[in-house]
Amino acid sequence: MVKETYLHDEHVKLGAKMVDFAGWHMPVQYSSIIEEHKTVRENAGLFDVSHMGEVFVSGFDATEFLNSIVPQNIDKLDYEKAVYCQLTNKNGGLVDDLIIYKIGIEQYLIICNASRVEDDLNWFSINSNGYDVKIDNQSHNYSLLALQGPKAVNIMKKLGYTIEGQKSFTIKSGKIAGIKMLISRTGYTGEDGFELLIENRYASELWNKILESGEEFGIKPIGLGARDTLRLEASLHLYGNDLDENTTPIEAGLSWSVPKDKTINYNGKDVIFNQIKNGVDKKLIGLVMEDKNIARHGYEVYFNDEKIGVVTSGCVSPTTGKNIALAYVKNLEQMKPDTIIQVMIREKLHNAKIVKRPFIEKRNRV
Amino acid sequence: MSFKDEMLCSKSHEYVVKQGDNYVIGLTDYAVEQLGDIVFLELPSAGDSFNKGETFANVESVKAASEIYMPISGEIIEVNDSLVDAPEKLNQDCYENGWLVKVKFSGNDDDFGDLLNYEDYKKEVE
CATH class of the missing domain: 3.30.70.1400 (Aminomethyltransferase beta-barrel domains)
Incomplete structure (x- = not known):
C-alpha cells in the first residue's frame, strides 16, 4: 500500500507529476526539474519531505x-x-x-x-x-516541510519568525502563524534554509501560508526530481545510491563526520579506524563528463581498459550545464582531480574527468 | 494537416506519419511530457537501417535515460540534427520542428498492425 503525505491533495492541486518513492506517492516535479532547481539556487523553494522518518x-x-x-x-x-x-x-x-x-x-x-x-x-x-x-x-504523526534557497531567510522573517542567533545545524521550537513547530536550519540542497516539523493536521495550512508569503520572493513548490539534482551538485550523498550496507563512511568520503578521538565503541569502529589508519580499497570520486553523455547509477567505470568501479549517481547539473556524477573506484594512485577515466554508456566508453567535490562553489551559509 | 490527425503511434510512444513516399518518425507529446526536461539526444546516421522494434535513438531527461524504438522497418534518409545540439527543443515541439528521423520504408503491411491512431493511443496510455 503506497502512503500519501498530508500534503498529497495540495500537490495534485498544483498539477504535480506524482511518482512512487520509497513507498510514498510523492511529487517528482510541478513544472520542470531544471526550472525548479534554478528557483532554489536563485530564490527559494518549498519541499514536502514528510516521507522522511x-x-x-x-x-x-x-x-x-x-x-x-x-x-x-x-x-x-x-x-x-x-x-x-x-x-x-x-x-x-x-x-x-x-x-x-x-x-x-x-x-x-x-x-x-x-x-x-x-x-x-x-x-x-x-x-x-x-x-x-x-x-x-513518530513518523506517522508529523509532516516535514523544507524551505530552501537564498531567499528562505526573507520568507521566514516575513512569516514573523525571529532567526537572529539561529545558525546552521541548530534547532529551536517556534511558531509560525500560530502553529507550533520545530524549526531547524538544515537541508539537502546545498543552500541556506529551514526544515519545519509540524503535526500533520497543520501541514496544508503551513504549506499554503509559506507559498503565499514567499510569492514576492519568487518561491515555488519543488519536487523530488530537483531535490536530487540539487543534492548531487552539492555532493550530498543519497542512501541507496551512494551509501549502503557495504560502504563505510571513510570510503564514502565522509571522514569529516568521523571523529578520530572517539574512545567509546560503536558498531564497525574497528573497521573504520583501520581504514583511517591504513587507507581504503575503494573510494568515492566526483566526475564531470567530457562529452554530452550522462553517467547514470550502475554504469561501469574504466581506467586503462580495466574496470575499476561503478557510478552511483549522475545527472546534468542545471547550474553548470555539465554532466556530473559520483562513482566508487579502486583507490589507485591516479584517482585524483584532473585524471581522465571512462564511463561505459550504451556499450561505448566515454571520457570523464575526476573533479573535486562539491560540483558547485560553496553557497552562502550561516 | 496536423501530425496528430495523420500519425500512427506505437505503445512505446513513437509516432510515424507518411510524407510523400517516406515516413517521419518522432516521439509523441505524451512521451515528451512524461520525460520532462530533455537534456540529451542521440540519433542515428543517414544510411543506417533498422528493423521494426530495434533501438535507433536514445533520449535522456534530467531523470532518466530511455531508448527510442523503430515503429516500422526502414532506412534512415534524413536526421533532424538541429535537435542534437538543442534537445530541449523537443519539450516545446515534438512534431513540426521536433521530428527525429525520416525513413524509407522497408517493411511490410504487418509493420502497421500494432500502431494506433492518436486518439486510441491516448486512451491506451492514460
Missing part, C-alpha cells in the same frame, strides 16, 4: 545509547544543535545516514531516510539492550 529518543541513557551506535560524539552535542552522522553496522557499513538533533536533556530527534525507517528501528532495538532508553517512532 522522525524518531524521538529519550530516557536516562539516551546520550550514551546514541553515542554507542554512531561515529559522531553525541556526548559533545549541545542543546539545540544538530549533527550529521551515520548508523553503522558491525562491518562499518551503513544502515542509514541521519541527522540527530538534541532537543532536551537526554532528548533527541532523529531524522532518517523514508526507505530506512523500519531497518533503523530494528537496529536501534537490537542495540538498545541494557540502556534505559525510549525509542518513539
Whole structure:
C-alpha cells in the first residue's frame, strides 16, 4: 500500500507529476526539474519531505545509547544543535545516514531516510539492550516541510519568525502563524534554509501560508526530481545510491563526520579506524563528463581498459550545464582531480574527468 | 494537416506519419511530457537501417535515460540534427520542428498492425 503525505491533495492541486518513492506517492516535479532547481539556487523553494522518518529518543541513557551506535560524539552535542552522522553496522557499513538533533536533556530527534525507517528501528532495538532508553517512532504523526534557497531567510522573517542567533545545524521550537513547530536550519540542497516539523493536521495550512508569503520572493513548490539534482551538485550523498550496507563512511568520503578521538565503541569502529589508519580499497570520486553523455547509477567505470568501479549517481547539473556524477573506484594512485577515466554508456566508453567535490562553489551559509 | 490527425503511434510512444513516399518518425507529446526536461539526444546516421522494434535513438531527461524504438522497418534518409545540439527543443515541439528521423520504408503491411491512431493511443496510455 503506497502512503500519501498530508500534503498529497495540495500537490495534485498544483498539477504535480506524482511518482512512487520509497513507498510514498510523492511529487517528482510541478513544472520542470531544471526550472525548479534554478528557483532554489536563485530564490527559494518549498519541499514536502514528510516521507522522511522522525524518531524521538529519550530516557536516562539516551546520550550514551546514541553515542554507542554512531561515529559522531553525541556526548559533545549541545542543546539545540544538530549533527550529521551515520548508523553503522558491525562491518562499518551503513544502515542509514541521519541527522540527530538534541532537543532536551537526554532528548533527541532523529531524522532518517523514508526507505530506512523500519531497518533503523530494528537496529536501534537490537542495540538498545541494557540502556534505559525510549525509542518513539513518530513518523506517522508529523509532516516535514523544507524551505530552501537564498531567499528562505526573507520568507521566514516575513512569516514573523525571529532567526537572529539561529545558525546552521541548530534547532529551536517556534511558531509560525500560530502553529507550533520545530524549526531547524538544515537541508539537502546545498543552500541556506529551514526544515519545519509540524503535526500533520497543520501541514496544508503551513504549506499554503509559506507559498503565499514567499510569492514576492519568487518561491515555488519543488519536487523530488530537483531535490536530487540539487543534492548531487552539492555532493550530498543519497542512501541507496551512494551509501549502503557495504560502504563505510571513510570510503564514502565522509571522514569529516568521523571523529578520530572517539574512545567509546560503536558498531564497525574497528573497521573504520583501520581504514583511517591504513587507507581504503575503494573510494568515492566526483566526475564531470567530457562529452554530452550522462553517467547514470550502475554504469561501469574504466581506467586503462580495466574496470575499476561503478557510478552511483549522475545527472546534468542545471547550474553548470555539465554532466556530473559520483562513482566508487579502486583507490589507485591516479584517482585524483584532473585524471581522465571512462564511463561505459550504451556499450561505448566515454571520457570523464575526476573533479573535486562539491560540483558547485560553496553557497552562502550561516 | 496536423501530425496528430495523420500519425500512427506505437505503445512505446513513437509516432510515424507518411510524407510523400517516406515516413517521419518522432516521439509523441505524451512521451515528451512524461520525460520532462530533455537534456540529451542521440540519433542515428543517414544510411543506417533498422528493423521494426530495434533501438535507433536514445533520449535522456534530467531523470532518466530511455531508448527510442523503430515503429516500422526502414532506412534512415534524413536526421533532424538541429535537435542534437538543442534537445530541449523537443519539450516545446515534438512534431513540426521536433521530428527525429525520416525513413524509407522497408517493411511490410504487418509493420502497421500494432500502431494506433492518436486518439486510441491516448486512451491506451492514460
